[in-house]
Amino acid sequence: MPKPSAAPAPAAAPAPAAAPAPAAKRIPLGMKFILGGAAGMGATCIVQPLDLVKTRMQISGVGGAAKEYKNSIDCLTKVITNEGPLAIYKGIGAGLLRQATYTTSRLGVYTYLNDFYKVKFNEKPTLLVYLAMGVVAGACGAFIGTPFEVALIRMTADGRLPVERRRNYKNVANALSRIVKEEGVTTLWRGCMPTMSRAMVVNMAQLASYSQAKSMFKKYEMKEGLRLHFVAAMMSGFITTIASMHVDIAKTRVQNMTYIDGKPEYKGAIDVMGRIARQEGILALWKGFTPTYCRLGPHTVLVLVFLEKLNKLYFKHVLGTSSGSGL
Template sequence: MADKKRPVYVQYVLGGLSGIGATCVVQPLDLVKTRMQISGMGGAAKEYNNTFDAIGKIVRREGLLAMYKGLSAAIMRQATYTTTRLGVYTSLNDAYKQKTNKAPNLLASMAMGMTAGAIGSFVGNPSELILIRMTADGRLPVAERRNYTGFFNALFRIAREEGILSLWRGCVPTMGRAMVVNAAQLASYSQAKAYLVSSELLNEGIGLHFTASMFSGLITTAASLPVDIAKTRIQNMKVAPGQAPPYKSTIDVIVKVIRHEGLFALWKGFTAYYGRLGPHTVLTFIILEQLNGLYNKHMGVEGSKSGL
């Protein structure tokens, strides 16, 4: 029987659902990563010594549920960024295969991943900015907190108080980070997977995917964390009327961090970032494959894969 073609929108929906499922598991580590990245700004004393110290202090001061602050924004980020990113990548991948009758090589995969990441991060920047602010709010003195009650409250308040274009503050470093992440993930994942299989250390299956994903997460974390810190600082900064913003650009953030906090401060929150990125990648793709399988089974689609 001929393969039944799957509607393009399904690729976007399944991609978004897989990202949302993974985010619900790893959101606490994303919050810790953000708190650590903005700790010690401008040479101030660091609030946290390490990831575990941060977790302990947040739970002790704000309660256990504080670890899930910003979850509504995190879900909306996945509904926008991941839906677009995975949908665009899958569409580009399918188009490449149809045109060339072969799977894309490493460079083509990296180019498609970077393109999908850039488009997805532009679409998802408002929810990314809101997520950063909501997860960072608890560390501020009560009088200085923004006190957003949820995603849409934050969305309308930012648009009203700061202007609608403020929702895209930090868009350039966000897109840069997404391109670095996608390029590093695809390259390191494929190389790690090929090595593990050729060395007969692991066979095809979840164990192989998990190991390759965790290695990929390590490389991706090291490559993208400096850009991620710049993005976080820019999106979280407060700009007083008539005053210059604390940071002007990605380069300005990086220079000031090195000058005031030291070179290795660019990798602040490494453990939390890696602890989030690795499992999030694994969970996203495992959930995506399961959703694809269920869709194919119930809709009578034969031989269709996720394209990832």
């Protein structure tokens, strides 16, 4: 008698669907701007004396006049001797307000675009994309920050003028109000185009080279942390200084120029660079390279390192995660 066939085994229950991965926590857009500004202001408090030396060096020898300073050390020594030790922080209010507008805008825009690209395309930006994001961020920040840039340049340069020609602004608010009253509101945006051009070059070089340097060093197993941020930022600062110096000196002279018999000293940034090359030599377009790099290098390091740390702190203490990253 044949054995009854075994009952078919019950079908296996379908495996439960995997729970969707939680969305990565991100810093809100408004907070990106705030953290960027805070990083810039913190760095400015440290490097303001170098910014003053850079400005004095760049306007030294204007119009073929004899050079006032032999080098950066001579400039710093003369400022302290002739104007007092606190003079090295002249214009700090304008510098901080510039960072609160310019750096807040440029770093906020850049980090937003960086995050947007990574989410949209699920990959890290290429070098060309980094460059494009730096240009956009720089243009936005420069336009917003130009009035404070004008005030900063004038306040840091004032001490070198003869007493009867000094503007003697009491503070940044007094500088802005007097510029509007005496020269018109549009003067606040004097040199806006070279300022934007410089910012586009600076940000394209600075932010793109920093992001690219971080990616490159990570391939050599350099871990995320202060050492990586420092090395990448110093490389970024050097590249940025070379790329932007000639535009920076043109911007400085346009913003500090005076009118002679109702006519401006310069027609524009191109006129500045042409006259510098003819009267002072082509290398004068990089006049003040040392204080500029000594200022831009540490400033780049401090801004980007501060920003990385502020981002980390926000991820840890506000968002409750340690997986977030900065630029």
